[in-house]
Amino acid sequence: MAATGKGRDTYHHGDLAAALVQATLEIVDEVGVRGFSVAEAARRTRVSPAAPYRHFTDRDALLAAAALEVSRRLRAIHEEAVATVGTPQERLATVAGSYVRAAARYRSAFDILNVPGLRATRPELRDATREFVDLLLPSAFEVLPPGRGPETAVALLDALHALGRGYVTLLLDGKFGDPGEVAEAIATRATRAARALVAGYSGTDGPPVDDAPAC
Incomplete structure (x- = not known):
């Protein structure tokens, strides 16, 4: 479980990876690959900045997914x-x-x-x-x-x-x-x-x- 601001969202381990991939697609569609950041993907999925790294080793790993x-x-x-x-x-x-x-x-x-x-x-x-x-x-x-x-x-x-x-x-x-x-x-x-x-x-x-x- 991770919290951001006043909201709180719970993701099962398999769900977070899929949610991060979807967020990545949305971000890249808006700002291009160069504008993409793991931190923004975490923000959109309402998890801590460190949470994506439990599933993806780095930025390129998330982009690859x-x-x-x-x-x-x-x-x-x-x-x-x-x-x-x-x-x-x-x-x-x-x-x-x-x-x-x-x-x-x-x-x-x-x-x-x-x-x-x-x-x-x-x-x-x-x-x-x-x-x-x-x-x-x-x-x-x-x-x-x-x-x-x-x-x-x-x-x-x-x-x-x-x-x-x-x-x-x-x-x-x-x-x-x-x-x-x-x-x-x-x-x-x-x-x-x-x-x-x-x-x-x-x-x-x-x-x-x-x-x-x-x-």
């Missing part, structure tokens, strides 16, 4: 989007739209996934990335011409990630207008661009970009 949560949410958005998708080409193309939809929903908190150096020092984040890649690799191999190796499949996934991140950056920078209002249109545009990219890797013309069904 928040990044892992964002990664899970991104994967959930993607899995929902491809639940009724029949072709490997479309499963891959949908990745770009999923990135845009996740970024629009979580805004600046999405940037936690790209904190410099964080992924390199946190095996749980590397594992989450590897699991997402493993989810997509079978589709990548299906669309590639015979004889293309794993390096080409990985290059295709890297290109899709770069394309999705590019649209996300422009969306969150306001280049397309208010992110909340244009998110779905931009997700559709990103998916169409990804279809063309996948078609290029597969060695086929693919469906006409403008006539392809929106995701």
Whole structure:
């Protein structure tokens, strides 16, 4: 139990960790990663400044836990989007739209996934990335011409990630207008661009970009 000011709140050990992660996402969404502090997360969860360190060794550990949560949410958005998708080409193309939809929903908190150096020092984040890649690799191999190796499949996934991140950056920078209002249109545009990219890797013309069904 911890108290702040006149209020008093009790957290079970498992609940506090989750509450701190949620507070971290909210803070980063408001002030960015650079403005985030463990002390502010503690204040918002109404615990003492020392309480978060019972669950997270330092600031980066809490950011890593928040990044892992964002990664899970991104994967959930993607899995929902491809639940009724029949072709490997479309499963891959949908990745770009999923990135845009996740970024629009979580805004600046999405940037936690790209904190410099964080992924390199946190095996749980590397594992989450590897699991997402493993989810997509079978589709990548299906669309590639015979004889293309794993390096080409990985290059295709890297290109899709770069394309999705590019649209996300422009969306969150306001280049397309208010992110909340244009998110779905931009997700559709990103998916169409990804279809063309996948078609290029597969060695086929693919469906006409403008006539392809929106995701």
